[in-house]
Amino acid sequence: MSLLTCRGLRKTYGGGHAVLDGLDLDVSEHEVVALIGASGSGKSTLLRCVNLLEDIDDGTIHLDGEHLTDPKVDPDRVRQRIGMVFQSYNLFPHLSVLDNITLAPRRVHRRGRADAEAQALALLDRVGLADKARAFPDRLSGGQQQRVAIVRTLVNSPRLLLLDEVTSALDPELVGEVLTMIRDLKSEGMTMVLATHEMGFARDVADRICFLDGGRVIEQGPPEQVLGEPTEARTRQFLHRIIEAGRL
Template sequence: MNEAKLSLSGVVKRFGENIVLDGVSMDVSAGEMVCLIGPSGSGKSTLLRCMNGLEPVNDGAILLDGFDIAEPGIDLAPVRRRIGIVFQSFNLFPHMNAMDNVLLAPRRVLGKTGGEGLAAAEALFERFGLRDHMMKFPDQLSGGQQQRVAVIRALAMKPEIMLFDEITSALDPELVGEVLDALRALRDEGMTMVLATHEMGFARELADRVCFLDGGRIVEAASPDVLFSEPKEDRTRAFLRSVLERRL
């Protein structure tokens, strides 16, 4: 792998007396897809939110191209332009059509006005199979379409890294595939990505590396072939066994 694009070292996050992240260290190389798996409450979502500054850390460092973005008092606006994040809830503005939802941040944050950025946004809608839906409002779109619009909105800021937090969890099962196809396309284009996911098949198929979290720690990290076939840790084996049994 290349030199780390994003590097976490000893990251600790507390909410009151509750330690949510307990000394997490990991590297993400440019163009790499890393999937975070683990039970609910293991710290996956909090870890993603710390990666782009939505949650401040209590200890440790988060280096973006060697610069510590977890330092208190730094301007996080440039960081969030470089690290986009998409959540399981679509968070689209219901009174705005899909195109206006996508163009809002480029216009307000990047200062793009008029037709500037419009062609790029149209290209994104085309790329994700939504060109015919650009002028529809969120309630006129399926859940899978709304989630793809949320992905397009994040990509319109031209981030260097994308974070995805369980983005298929709120979808009906038949709509999951179209969102995962969008992630496959991003992977093929070399986007650096970190995903928290319950989609074990997707993680096994496309991730470069899978990290199993439990109790705010990375218990085990390996290539998907190794982690899913020959996990070293008892806790990893127990988790994967429970996931498999729930699906039978």
């Protein structure tokens, strides 16, 4: 059984524009799925709907068999099992790295400070940032801040990690350290769905690539097939433009 199952997702905004238009998606446990497609194709909206940050107009979302889109479901309880990292780091500037990471475990999950800090320090050490625990966000590079943002989601031991263009705000020389961290998470078996414009990274880290267009999954398959031998004309058109831009 899939860890995540989305069926017939529909989401419209003002004017009746359908950002998601009957989208289906299955993600197996320990699988890494990369969402690619032009801006406006529905990648970010899909992630926000899965994390219950956006209400869907139609369709269903199940995680571990639980119906997340049931109106009786508590979104805060769901988000304890789903971690999400955004384009912007969203770190509190007045808190240290350690306090940013342990804020939710201490305030929401009522964990003791010593226990929360021990786990946070272990995670920071794992990603080479233990020496930054007492630093404030403005003393970190963009790549370091994004890695801290990812660690902040990992302290809750999520079943599913959603990554929304996590390298798009970074200078090119800082992208590598974030991508390395995501590769390490994959090797540890983390289930991830990531929206990305980094085609080379998608090819390298994803088990499956889904090409979105018009709010639907138009084509999906192994990276070498979707990026190397796409079967759909719309996928070929999109990749041709990516190649012309030097991004593949």
